[in-house]
Amino acid sequence: MGTDKKADFSGVTSRVDSSAEVAPKADFSGVTSKVDSSAEIAGQQYTVQKGDTLSKIAQQHLGDGNAWKRIFEANRDVLDDPDRILPGQTLRIPQ
Template identity: 70%
Template sequence: MSTDKKADFSGVKASVDTTAQKVEKADFSGVTASVDTTAEKVGGSTYTVQKGDSLSKIAKDELGDANAWNRIFEANRDLLDDPDKIQPGQVLKIPAKS
């Protein structure tokens, strides 16, 4: 057995204080926000899908080019996951004619 004395830390006290500045709660009472549709800004329109519609049919009727279906699909990515799965009653954004 060792007869070495061990350090006595029983009287040690510690406290931790942050070095970051203390900040009062932020005041957002004067903040306002609004969202505008890009369709109104660039001359686009909307179209309500009818039974039997496809994006290429809508593109042909609305934009004059059936091959422009992808422009309609991209403008509606928030609504559409698959260009082949549009449903009657959906309101699609139609981009402006280019």
């Protein structure tokens, strides 16, 4: 084992060329975007009152208590559970 040769890197050199051409920057001047906000979906807003349920709100505002799912979907950013709405919460009522 004493006769094993090890690699000799003593003659290795390296060079970094900092004057290398830099890649051109991306041109985003022609890029446009559109943000679809929930305001376009919502017809009106409603503040939850004590005793309200999504079914009751749907019946009052959409004429169909079964439309509570539409209200829930329009408010997923505010509501995690359709059975847990709190007085004072402002909900979007979809058109």
